[in-house]
Amino acid sequence: MFVGYVAFRDAAKPGRRRAFFLLLFSTLLMVVNPRWRRFAEYFPPFAVLFAAFALEPLVRRARERFTAREPAESDGTTNEGAPTGETGATDDARTPAPARVERARAWEFVLVGTAFVMLAAPLVWYARVTSQDIAGMAAPDSYRGGMAWLGDHADRGELIFNTDWDDFPKLFFYNPNFAYVSGLDPTYLLDKDQKLSELYAKLTIGKDLKDDEIANLGPLIRDNFCVGEGEHKRCARYTFSDHEHQDFYNNALDSGWFDEVYHDDDCSILRMRDQKGTPPPDNSPPDEQGDDSDEDDSQGN
Known part of the structure; x- marks a missing residue:
């Protein structure tokens, strides 16, 4: 973009209108790119097109100057001073010498090769970084065991409360017979129901929940996340979570609504219980854990 901005001139000329359009469009993409990641794929090619159209007149003029033959001198006079009728010398002066044309082509090759190397080097680095990122991602079969368990124990068409929308492709791949609360992009749920989307984000992040919300986490999920109508209505009874949502995991077990x-x-x-019960021992409140330990001690005595 910087090269295009420096090289751009004369927007009003007919041959520069395409460059002017690309300047406006690529600048718009550059501005919105930090805010909306979905434009990241569009900005680079249009930025390159803008730079190419902005540089094209400069490259053309440089080629013409470099390949044009210098006026030949004869008897101390140049072709510019030749009589009007003597056009042979003038035509010969306008014809580029083969050697100059070859040198121009050689320089073009050098410049293109240099640009290619300068562009290829970052691409190699990006490819290496991307390969490392892919290597650090979860294995393709990471959720196979969990989805196999759900397939054996949950009813067909069950609504699964998945805590991470970007897990959806794997979940759907292993079992397309279930419905999932959020997937592919969180804006789908946001567009369907903004309040429900905000509740989903609040529950799954789990950092700003009040004590009464944690205590009623089961009903919050069961009463708000449902599909179907009437006798075909199904509400979420199972939650599926990776190990990056520890706050949700601990809140769910602390609530006494989940096993x-x-x-x-x-x-x-x-799995959600039908009624609120006692949290698992590791997730009981400290006062309850103290009561349990006192009972164990008294029984031991």
Whole structure:
């Protein structure tokens, strides 16, 4: 973009209108790119097109100057001073010498090669970084075990409360017979129901929940996240979470509304109870843990 801005001139000329349009469009993409990531794929090619159209007149003029033959001198006079009728010398002066044309082509090759190397070097680096990122991602079969358990124990068409929308492709791949609360992009849920989307984000992040909201986490999920109508209405009874949502996981178990029914190195599945009960021992409030330990001591005595 910087090269295009420096090289751009004379927007009003007919041949510069395309460059002017690309200047406006690529600048718009550059401005919105930090705010909306979905434009990241569009900005680079249009920025390159803008730079190419902005540089094209400069490259053309440089080529013409470099390949044009210098006026030949004869008897101390140049072709510019030749009589009007003597056009042979003038035509010969306008014809580029083969050697100059070859040198111009050589310089063009050098410049193109240099530009290619300068562009290829970052691409190689980006490819390496991307390969490292892919290597650090979850394995393709990371959720196979959890989805296999759900397939054996949950009813067909069950609504699964998945805590991360970008897990949806794997979940749907392993079992397309379930419905999932959010997937592909969080804006789908936001467009469907803004309040429900905000509640979903609040529950899954789990950092700003009040004590009464944690205590009623089960009903909050069961009463708000449902599909279907009438006798076909199904509300979420299972939650599927990776191990990056520890706040949600702890809040769910602390609430006394959930039991952990599946756990492996990649995911956890919680099933909602019909009634609120006692949290699992590791997730009981400190005062209840103290009461339990006192009872154990008294029984031991």
